[in-house]
Amino acid sequence: MNQSKKILLAHGGGGQLTAELIAEVILPAIGGQDASSLNDAATVAVGGGQVVFTTDSYVVQPLEFPGGDIGKLSVCGTINDLAVSGAKPVALSMALILEEGLEVSLLCRILTSAGQAAKDAGVTIVTGDTKVVERGKGQPGITINTAGVGVPLAGANLGFERVEEGDAVLLSGPLGQHGLAVMARRGGLGVAAARKGHYVSLQSDCAAIHGLTSAMIETLGSKVKWMRDPTRGGLAATLAELSAATGRNIEIRETDIPLDPTAHAVAEMLGLDLLNVANEGKLVAVIASDAAEKAVEILADHEIARSSAVIGTVGQSDDVPLVEMLTHAGGRRIVQTPYGQDLPRIC
Amino acid sequence: MNHLAEIRKDIDSYWKRLSSGGKSVVQLMEICGTHTVAISRGGLRSLLPEGLRLVSGPGCPVCVTEQSYMDAAVHLSGISDVIIATYGDMVRVPGSSGSLEQARCDGANVEIVYAAHNAVELARNRPDKQVVFLAIGFETTAPATALAIRQARDEGVTNFSALTAHKLVTPAMRVLLSQTDVRIDGFLCPGHVSVITGWREYKPIAEQFDKPCVVAGFDDEQILAGISEILRQLADDAPSACSVYPAVSADGNPQAKQVIKETFDVTDARWRALGVIPSSGLVLKGEFTNFDTARRFDLPEFETVEPPGCRCGDVICGRCLPTDCPMFGGQCTPREPVGPCMVSSEGSCAAYYKYGTKR
Structure with missing residues (x-):
């Protein structure tokens, strides 16, 4: 990153620019460790x-x-x-x-x-x-x-290095509720959306998720291999990080991703991709495939994770590892870290 | 069999009929940027028969806006008592001396609004500032600009003005069909614009040029249904204008059309890559000139300089795919965009990059 440049808002978006700021400016300046171990x-x-x-x-x-x-x-x-x-x-x-x-x-x-x-x-x-x-x-x-x-926690053994081919990728609920609730309120979108009956029930998912993580580790121990909360940059940034750090392809299935119809409608209206929108009460976890079903059961016992689901699978190692999504229509597309923060479209 | 599978089956059978009739390549243009994004996001290209190509058209509001407009906006943002109110898409578009995002870093007041009336509210709350709203887009956003200007007039919000560059879709379609170097066998017509204009707007084009013009919605199923209908018309050799999007009627939204008519005059407009197209733009009527930024401020003339090597113009005219541009993914990325198609969330290059590129 060029030292003469200035900080842009997008440097705080949790995407590529944030990663670059940390790796190329912050860590070298404070003499910290290398970014891959953060x-x-x-x-x-x-x-x-x-x-x-x-x-x-x-x-x-x-x-x-x-x-x-x-x-x-x-x-x-x-x-x-x-x-x-x-x-x-x-x-x-x-x-x-x-x-x-x-x-x-x-x-x-x-x-x-x-x-x-x-x-x-x-x-x-x-x-x-x-x-x-x-x-x-x-x-x-x-x-x-x-x-x-x-x-x-006793029994916790988490890390990128533990992720293997065939492991299941879990998500604890629908995407985008926090980012969209904040954006809708910030943009004064209430009136427009309320007319369509969507705004009234759009709520941030803001919640503590340690009940979910501890329940899984207590029961499944080292079968739980890696966990993240998909905040800024959304699920896309979280999975892209997982793929890059493990060097493995990841495939997710759009039809298996839990959906909040209200968040979906607002995202469509704003032209935003739910995969890129911030969440504040969700968990993404990589679980050994033989424990995936049990993990979903454990998560779904909690009020904030009722619609938990296995949304994808960890694939092989690859020189250029990718996150790919099998879409509703049966097509394929790539999922990657957004550049900064997605901006609502014009029409 | 579900509906989606039925549509795909239809597409295959129309394609077989076309192929047996000797057509091995069909090129369709999706005019609207939202369609472009939805097609990439749904991975729909991978579901279509080989030989059926989809190219983008001039339907991304940011992409058709000339660089000189961005330069005017960046110039205005440098005036100390000006607040630029803009749709989010515009802030990263590079002008010849930087983007609004960079201007904001240097101290300019640039605020993102989601709707035109938010800019009027901003002006009301900041009587010490001049709020300049960047009024771009097609028939979709023009009614909102019209209502905002009327609201400002009625409520006496005199520190509000609009830098207007609204454009009309069908004149650009006519220009594209008149060009010999662009192959277009049919149009997937925009859903949002057609909610306002109605699908009958495309009838003269379908008849004059013998091209199917089919309005479609934005989910995977609706887009594929639109493509299927175009292929059916081609296979039956019966091109016409119609809609497969239930939200669109034949004549559109009369109130919205009326407010456009009462607020704007139709004028010649300059498009990125297409040049001046007669009767393709909207300019404020005489009674609203007080709210016209171009008249309120003494704006210098900005030259139209396209970034060297950038093929955005060819991309939005269907002459090439984003991946055909030598800068795509190398010199030009969403992080460091050269042209507008890589910036806008509706831009074709951004969609190809985001959903279809190995990094």
Whole structure:
């Protein structure tokens, strides 16, 4: 990446540009490890034991959206990064950057929501920080950073290197609900879509998924080989990363991907591909094929994962590994990491 | 057998009839960018008989918009009290001195709106700024621009204006059929545009040029049904205009057509790659000139310079496929697009790249 260039919004989209920024600017500058070993969370040896450690910042606009708000998101998002790393989340920090002029009542609603999400997840917010920035000089309203620590679950054995040909790819529910709910609210799409009867039920899927991951690891142990939460860049970015890191082709079947008809309708209206839209309460997992059916059963026991399904299969190693989708119509197409963030189309 | 399988069977049987009649190659043009994307996304090309080719047409709003328009938009974004309000597709399109995305990095106010009336709201909320709405697109978006301008007039939102470059679809189809170097055996006509215009709009073209003009919807089944109907007409040697998309009536949406008529005059318009096409564009009527950005601001003349080597123009005229362009996937990618067809989410090159390229 050319040093004279400036940061574009697309650098934060979770696509190719984000990966490039991390690999070519951030890691070399801080003298960190190589990008291929980076995961959603890091495992650190501490005093003879191990902790799993992660951090994430939240800048979502609007601050409140159907199905959640920035407070709930900041708790669930960090819990989920620990969860997919095979850890039991234990404690969170919460740092707030508030904009001068923010309504205290709004702040209260957001923090109450964050507190409730932490309580529901059995996680404690143990430390934090508060700063206030001049009006108009930062993100409007509020920015939240949370960091989280967890302990590795007994029996967890996850990693790209464990993924083999024939393994099943699981998805815990329909795609796109978070990204579309936020986008619809942000764009004032409510009115237009509500007329068609879609908007009313479009809700973010924002939820903590550690109940799903721990249940699977408890029952299936090392048959669970790899997990991710498909946030920015959506399922497409998650699977493209899996394919690139394992060097294996992956085939998914469009007809097996759980569908939320409302999200589907809104995505069609905006010209967006559901595979590229962000989720905040979904799990993608690679499971040994003989345990796939059981894994779906375990997931579907949870309210947030009722429509879990096996959506694809890990294929052979390949020089140019690809994610391919067998479409509804029976055609084939490639699934790849979006460039930045998909923009709604014109007509 | 499900419906999709039946349609595929029909396509195969019409194709057999065409082949036995000596036609081994048929080239159909999907005019609309949304069709182009849906065809790639559904992997539909892989389901069609060999010899049946689909090429893109001039139906992606961003792709037919001239570079000089982008240059004007980027120029306006550099004026300190201007906010550019635009559909998201436009922000990454390169002008000769960069894109709106780059201008935003340098401090320009560029806001993405999903609908024209959002730009009027933006103007109402920011009385200290001039809000310039980038009004592009076909018959689909023109009514929304018309309503937004009327809303601004009625509500006295004087700091709103529109940089209009709306275009009409059928004049471009006529130009393409008059060109000798483009083979078009039939048109898959746009669904959204035809909701407004109605399918009868294509009847004179079907009759004059003997080409099937079939309006289709956007899911896999509807697109294949549209292709099947075109092949049937070719096999029966009975080209006509019709619709297989239930949302489209013969005469379209009279209210939307009326508001276009009452707000715009039809004018000659300049298209990327096609040049000036007579009576193919819309310009604000005299009573709305106060809301015309081109009149409100003293805009310099921008030359039309196509990026060297870029074949977007050939792609949107059906002269070549995106993969025939030597820059495709190398010098020109969604990350560093050279031409608009690689930028727009409806662009043909972007669709080929996203859904069909090995990296």
